[in-house]
Amino acid sequence: MTGDPRMAGLAPALVATVHAGARALRDGDPGRAEALLRQACGQAPGHPEPLRYLAIVQLHTRRAAEAVATLQRALALAGDDALLQSDLGTALSACGRRDEALASWRRACALDPTQPTPWFNLGRNLQQDGDTEAAIDALEAAVSRAPHLLPALVLLGDALVHAGRFDAAAARYRAALGLHPACGDAWRGLSNIKTVPLGAADALALRAQLQRRDIAPNDRVAMGHALGKLEEDRGDFAAAYGAFREANALQKRLTPWRADAFERFVDEALAATATLPAPLDPTLGRETLFIVGLPRSGSTLFEQILAAHPDVEGAGELPDLGIVLQQESLRRGQPYPQWVPQATAGDWDRLGRDYLARTARWRARRPRFTDKQPDNWKHAGVLRAMLPGATVVETRRDPVETAWSCYKQQFYAQPHFANDLADIACYLRGSTRAMDLWRVRAPGQVRLHRYEALLDNPETRIRALLDDCGLAFDPACLVSHRTQRSVRTASAAQVREPLRAGTARALAYGALLEPLLGMLGPLTG
Structure with a gap:
């Protein structure tokens, strides 16, 4: 036997x-x-x-x-x-x-049906595809069959957050912490439900767990960010700053980011896209509304407004544009953007149609869709040849607020510029320089929208946003927080609240952020 x-x-x-x-x-x-x-x-x-x-x-x-x-x-x-x-x-x-x-x-x-693994795999992939309600059903099935399956509990919490069911999500994260008190993903999930601050008992628990020597570095990073957010909510900005600094320093040691490589990429991308062939079809890509910019710059809010429109599907952060360009790089045996000057109008037309084919499912219910991958700004320079009919909405927020908000947020993809204030300033300078030039080269395609202007005068700015996107005004866009959809970013809770001004937080840190102000230089003007 x-x-x-x-x-x-x-x-x-x-x-x-x-x-x-x-x-x-x-x-x-x-x-x-x-x-x-x-x-x-x-x-x-x-x-x-x-x-x-x-x-x-x-x-x-x-x-x-x-x-x-x-x-x-x-x-x-x-x-x-x-x-x-x-x-x-x-x-x-x-x-x-x-x-x-x-x-x-x-x-x-x-x-x-008794096996939890197939339910978990189904739920995880449905969630990645944005089919959040079906993902919740599958993950609930996995958890009911294996109540101690930690990844399923955490992922179910994430899916519930994306669906706007915050109390149910918090309960799942708490259940995960009951199994593993140092589960960084569960602490991150709880901390990202910013409408429900963590409490004094959580502060004690986080500090106790951070004293342990047997926890994984990723868990330590996530708990450090959660503790920083908790201390900020309590008004202890020195303690918050210290927690964020320790978490980011550890993450940077684990996954260093190279500012010199980034600056070289920006220079190469600007040079390579200076001259592009006229498109074969100037309307190609009209279905697409790209929303680009730095993380934490308000892009999720702008997408939520557009997704409230009856003609627009909010698809979230899609990987497809980067994949299409990466596959072309592999085909040519050259990294992007080195091959850009050799690409013909026919090449760009082919790549644009490849992107549209990959994203076709997002147009099954509505004729147009958003692609809110922040990193797509790096490719904005080729869109006037590849998808000339697309609209590119660049979102910008006060640079200090953007930089500090990035520093406070733990990002899944690593290495990441947000683990060091000097790297954040470098990234902000480079992206601003590139987008300013690409907007000059394609003024009818690349449109700049500012987060603070939207909050100060919502209706005027929403009408301007819709006009830039070639969309008729619809009053549903004025109450976008009521829109029922999956929001798969750290801003899932905020975009379900009514618009309000006065969201700035960085000034409360006072002299602690003076070095950041110096690094940002002219951008702060």
């Missing part, structure tokens, strides 16, 4: 070989793991389990297409195996075959 029902029918020696392969992978020797598992597959060609383990090795070594083929061989032997279907979904997802992956996970859930 092997003790593992999935190994039933295998000789004990073959079970030992499969287990040895699994151990080799766990111990960091995928080559030996694959050799052992191929041996087991050859000796038991009619059994699916060695094939499943082989596919896991192939996925681990980034050969997703091979993993798909291996799992399909296994499913030919056991088509009703829920775990195989779930693993196939993971492999298909790694190949970019999104719809097939979702179908595989749904099939796994139907075959064995």
Whole structure:
């Protein structure tokens, strides 16, 4: 007896070989793991389990297409195996075959509804796709089947935040902390529900956890940010500054960001986009409303206003523009933007249509959509050739407020400029210089909108925003906080509140931020 029902029918020696392969992978020797598992597959060609383990090795070594083929061989032997279907979904997802992956996970859930993993995989990927309500249902199913599955609890909290169900989200984050009091993702989630400040008991708990020496660095960073936000809400700005400084210093040590590489990129991008061919179709991309700028500059609020319009789908932060350009870089064997001067009008037309094909699902219900990926500002210079009909809305906020808000926010993607005040100032200067020039080159396409102006005079600025986007005025845009949609950013709570002025926080830090003012220089004028 092997003790593992999935190994039933295998000789004990073959079970030992499969287990040895699994151990080799766990111990960091995928080559030996694959050799052992191929041996087991050859000796038991009619059994699916060695094939499943082989596919896991192939996925681990980034050969997703091979993993798909291996799992399909296994499913030919056991088509009703829920775990195989779930693993196939993971492999298909790694190949970019999104719809097939979702179908595989749904099939796994139907075959064995008691298993939490397929529900979790389904929910996680539905959430990434912006299908938040369906994601909540799937993650609730995962948690009900495995109440101690920490990633499912945290991700369910995130999905509930994105849906605007803040009390339910907080309960899930608290449940996660009950399992793991130093869970940085849960503390980050609670802290990002800015409408419900953390309390005195949370301050004690955070400080106690930060005294531990056995917690992961990522958890320590997240808890430091949460503590900083808590102290700011309590009015202890010196303590808040210290907490943010420690968290960012640790993150920068873990993932250094290179200011010199960034400045070189900006110079190259400006030079490469100085002259571009006239577009084959000047209307290409008219469906697209890009919202670009620094994080924490008000971009989520501007998107929420546009998404309240009956003709606009709020798609959130889409990766597609960067992916299209990266794939072209791989095809040409040159990094972006070095190949930009060689691209013809036909190349740009092809790339624009590729982007529109990738984003077509966001136009299924409404004719136009927003793409709010902040980093898309780096590509704004090529849009007049690639998607000349698109509108680019650049959002700007007071530079000190923007810089300090970035410093206070923990970002998922690392390395990141926001872990150091000098790096933030460098990034602000570079992005401002680039966007100012690209707006001169394409004045009808790139439109500047300021966060403070919107708060001071909402209706006037909202009408101007809609006009810039070629949209008729709709009164729903004046009450965008009532719009029911998934908001998948750290501003999910704020954009569900009515517009109000007086949101500045940096001035309260007084002399602590004087070095930042000096670094920002003329931008603060």
